[in-house]
Amino acid sequence: STTATSNFSLVADYSGSNFFSGFTAFTGADPTVGTVQYVGLEYAASKSYAGYIFNEATNSTNVYIGADFDTVTANRPSVRLTSKQTFEVGTIVAFDTVHVPTGFGVWPALWMLSSNNETWPVGGEIDVVEFVHNSTVNAATLHTAPACTVSNSTSAFQGMLQNADCNSGQAANGCSVQAQGQNVIDGKTMATAGKPFNDQQGGVYVMAWLETGISVYLFGRSQLPSDLASDKPDPASWTAKPMAQFSGSGCDYTKSFQSLAIITDLTFCGQWAGNVWASSGAAAATGVATCAAYVQNNPSAFKDAYFELASIKVYSMD
Numbered sequence: 036s037t038t039a040t041s042n043f044s045l046v047a048d049y050s051g052s053n054f055f056s057g058f059t060a061f062t063g064a065d066p067t068v069g070t071v072q073y074v075g076l077e078y079a080a081s082k083s084y085a086g087y088i089f090n091e092a093t094n095s096t097n098v099y100i101g102a103d104f105d106t107v108t109a110n111r112p113s114v115r116l117t118s119k120q121t122f123e124v125g126t127i128v129a130f131d132t133v134h135v136p137t138g139f140g141v142w143p144a145l146w147m148l149s150s151n152n153e154t155w156p157v158g159g160e161i162d163v164v165e166f167v168h169n170s171t172v173n174a175a176t177l178h179t180a181p182a183c184t185v186s187n188s189t190s191a192f193q194g195m196l197q198n199a200d201c202n203s204g205q206a207a208n209g210c211s212v213q214a215q216g217q218n219v220i221d222g223k224t225m226a227t228a229g230k231p232f233n234d235q236q237g238g239v240y241v242m243a244w245l246e247t248g249i250s251v252y253l254f255g256r257s258q259l260p261s262d263l264a265s266d267k268p269d270p271a272s273w274t275a276k277p278m279a280q281f282s283g284s285g286c287d288y289t290k291s292f293q294s295l296a297i298i299t300d301l302t303f304c305g306q307w308a309g310n311v312w313a314s315s316g317a318a319a320a321t322g323v324a325t326c327a328a329y330v331q332n333n334p335s336a337f338k339d340a341y342f343e344l345a346s347i348k349v350y351s352m353d
Contacts, residue, residue, distance in 0.1 A: 041267040043127055043350040047120055049297075050131075050346030054098045055085065058116035061300075069142065069305030070327045071102075072110040079114045088343055090133060092236060097133055101341030102301055104334050111330055111337065115300035121150045124289045125352030126244045127268050128297060130163060131256070133237040134343035136301050137230050139317045140330040141340050142167045142308040145240065147295040156180055156206040159292035163242045163251055166228040167308035168317050173227035175251040175279035177201040178209035183291040185210050186283030187248065193217055194279050201286065207306075212279035218253045220275050227253055227278065237343075243270045246289050248282025268350050297349070299342060303330040 049057045060076040079085040088099040102113035122128075128147070136143040144165040149158025160178040175194070177183070179201040189196050194212035201210040214227035226232040239259060241252040252275060254260070262269045282288070304312070304326035312318050312326040323329040329336070 041262055041269040042352050043268045044353055045266045045348060046351045047118075047349035048346065049118070049348070050098070051096065052087075054344075055116075057120065058118055061115040061117055065302050065305060067142070067302055067305040067307070068309075069302035070110055070140075070309070070330045071113050071302045071305075072108075073115045074112050076114075082112070084112060085114050090343070093133070093345070095345060098344040099341055100299055100301070100344070101136070102337055104337040104340065106334050107332055108334075109331060111303050111334075113301045113303070115302075116298065117148075118297040120349075121294040121296045122147075122349060122351065123294065124244055124246055124292065126295070127270065127350040128163070128242045129263065129268075129346075129348045129350075130240040130242075131237075131345035131347070132164065132240055132342070133345055134233045134341065135164065135228060135237070136340040136342060137169060137233065138336050138340050139168050139321050140303045140308060140326050140336070141301065142303060142305055143301045143340075143342065144298070145342075146298050146300075147242070148298055149292065150294045150296045156202070156209075158294060160209070161242060161244065161249060161292065161295065163240050164228070167311065168315050169229055170315075171226060171229035171231050173214045173253075173278070174211050175214075176209045176211035177249065177281055178206045179286070179291040180206070183210075183287070184283075184285035185281045186285035187280060191282075192250070192277045192280040193219065199285070201281070201291070210281060212251075212281075214253075214278050218278050220254055220258050223255065223258070225253055225255060233339075244288065244292065244295075245270070248280060248286075248288050249292075250277040250281070251279040252277045266348070266350070297347060299344075301340060301342070
């Protein structure tokens with residue numbers, strides 16, 4: 036008998052003291068019109084919005100990416116990072132995520148965006164982790180130019196497909212799979228977002244972008260497939276059902292997605308979190324009429340609005 040070997044090898048390892056050198060800080064106006072001011076890395080480091088955090092539970096030094104939680108301010112200072120390297124089809128990205136930002140007003144994301152010079156959404160966007168406020172439900176979403184529709188069986192993944200057209204709402208909505216809190220790996224149900232995710236010490240989100248489609252998995256750190264743990268991932272061998280899967284003949288995943296950079300960001304309010312302030316229950320819970328007013332005037336509410344990442348590892352097809 037022959038042993039199958041992985042076609043993937045490690046091409047980027049963002050972790051430890053070299054993490055930030057692999058990224059540039061975006062300091063422009065927030066494209067999603069959030070109540071936020073993105074700051075440069077040196078400033079972020081000087082203010083401790085970005086740096087390192089020692090985790091006693093894992094006895095390791097992890098990356099901390101957060102925001103200002105001391106100042107009453109019109110736009111809350113925060114950090115948005117874009118990888119210097121870009122990646123093509125035949126890429127697996129593993130986000131070892133210990134803690135995600137929580138709190139009313141937050142809109143965090145770990146995602147990938149085309150770095151080509153064409154107008155969004157040409158070249159595509161893959162949102163691996165995204166939610167708002169105190170939601171405990173992660174949404175994995177694709178945003179593309181027209182002519183990309185998900186046509187695979189919904190029994191192939193664990194989440195709930197919200198929309199099959201990845202250009203829906205002129206791409207603003209895209210095609211999205213919500214985890215609905217259900218992500219069972221080896222018989223164990225994992226929280227996918229929010230405080231319950233942090234309470235379980237997070238997990239490892241894995242995005243596999245292949246010619247046949249895009250899948251998003253969430254594994255417990257002790258439940259990683261052995262090939263992935265040894266940096267030789269072979270997704271074909273994984274028995275776990277992905278949280279989300281986008282595939283089928285309705286989309287060419289080699290053309291709709293090109294030259295993707297990895298992005299981590301934390302914005303506030305804006306086109307999603309701000310728009311659902313009332314309908315999500317945040318207005319009633321906080322007693323504040325608008326998301327912006329709450330974010331501007333309650334800095335201490337954002338102590339838990341940070342990412343703690345053990346690593347982001349990228350594997351490409353040999």
